[in-house]
Amino acid sequence: MDTEKYTGILRENGMKVTPQRLEVLRFLDENRIHPTADDIYRTLKKDNPSLSKTTVYNVLDILSKYGLVEVLTISGTESRYDYGSTRHQHFLCTSCGRIVDIHIKGLCMDCMPEKGHKVEEVHGYFKGTCRDCLKGIGG
Amino acid sequence: MDTEKYTGILRENGMKVTPQRLEVLRFLDENRIHPTADDIYRTLKKDNPSLSKTTVYNVLDILSKYGLVEVLTISGTESRYDYGSTRHQHFLCTSCGRIVDIHIKGLCMDCMPEKGHKVEEVHGYFKGTCRDCLKGIGG
DNA sequence: TATTACATTGTAATCATTACAGATTAGGTA
DNA sequence: TACCTAATCTGTAATGATTACAATGTAATA
Ligand SMILES: [Mn+2]
Ligand SMILES: [Mn+2]
Ligand SMILES: [Zn+2]
Ligand SMILES: [Zn+2]
Numbered sequence: 001m002d003t004e005k006y007t008g009i010l011r012e013n014g015m016k017v018t019p020q021r022l023e024v025l026r027f028l029d030e031n032r033i034h035p036t037a038d039d040i041y042r043t044l045k046k047d048n049p050s051l052s053k054t055t056v057y058n059v060l061d062i063l064s065k066y067g068l069v070e071v072l073t074i075s076g077t078e079s080r081y082d083y084g085s086t087r088h089q090h091f092l093c094t095s096c097g098r099i100v101d102i103h104i105k106g107l108c109m110d111c112m113p114e115k116g117h118k119v120e121e122v123h124g125y126f127k128g129t130c131r132d133c134l135k136g137i138g139g
Numbered sequence: 140m141d142t143e144k145y146t147g148i149l150r151e152n153g154m155k156v157t158p159q160r161l162e163v164l165r166f167l168d169e170n171r172i173h174p175t176a177d178d179i180y181r182t183l184k185k186d187n188p189s190l191s192k193t194t195v196y197n198v199l200d201i202l203s204k205y206g207l208v209e210v211l212t213i214s215g216t217e218s219r220y221d222y223g224s225t226r227h228q229h230f231l232c233t234s235c236g237r238i239v240d241i242h243i244k245g246l247c248m249d250c251m252p253e254k255g256h257k258v259e260e261v262h263g264y265f266k267g268t269c270r271d272c273l274k275g276i277g278g
Numbered sequence: 279t280a281t282t283a284c285a286t287t288g289t290a291a292t293c294a295t296t297a298c299a300g301a302t303t304a305g306g307t308a
Numbered sequence: 309t310a311c312c313t314a315a316t317c318t319g320t321a322a323t324g325a326t327t328a329c330a331a332t333g334t335a336a337t338a
Binding site for chain 1: 293294295296297303304305
Binding site: 052058 | 315316317318319320326
């Protein structure tokens, strides 16, 4: 179950290790689908019946505070969670609702010199119809 | 009160003209601060006591459906509304909560060729601390 | 002016997220 | 190993933005 991997990640970042944190972290690592808190909750609940949704929110909150997960607010109705990794952009399919990773250049921290604002995060996102939906095989 | 201007805009786009739509449109045009639905509601309510918040949502909904306003979902907690105009990006100040317009190049519809997705909207947004807050004069 | 489809209003419902208080536990210490 | 305690987890209730709905009002057309 590769518990050691996630235990190490939590320890290295100065977080206490709990079964709930390990499970959420593992889920995010193994399911790069930008899930909602409820997605995570419903899935993990099956094997962890005592899991509380509040705990899922708490874990996601601390993981994002420590920079391990990024919170996406593209859809407008609910937050999506993205497990760390390299900088990339996102494409929201308005047909199937999926969020697809996009890797493009042209977005950088140095893009806005003159204004004098201090940029801490750069997000690029796109909306449209994904390839699968265009082909009629989308969700 | 420049009613004719907004009457014309609504008519040209095939929408019925109502006092509520004129007021919301005028507010958005004259207050380019990316207000929330509640911002709009509270302000307009002063001079239009019978205004309903549902109406504000309805008007914003139809205006966005007709492409006159853009819905921003940067903050994650509430939608912000941006009156048409030219393509630009946004900067969310995590200190004062304001959303500032940013005009940069490097974002275009042609950025993602290989994936095969059909791009209908391109958004770029940034988070950080705005110039005013850096200077200690922010909200 | 009469008609009618559409818009507005107020209230209630929904849904994601947060607040809170009591029970549990991780990690340290003897 | 057996405690200790602050941190975490859990369940429930509260919050707040948004939406659903039904009754009332009105813009556009003839
Ligand atoms: Mn991603
Ligand atoms: Mn803007
Ligand atoms: Zn799709
Ligand atoms: Zn600021």
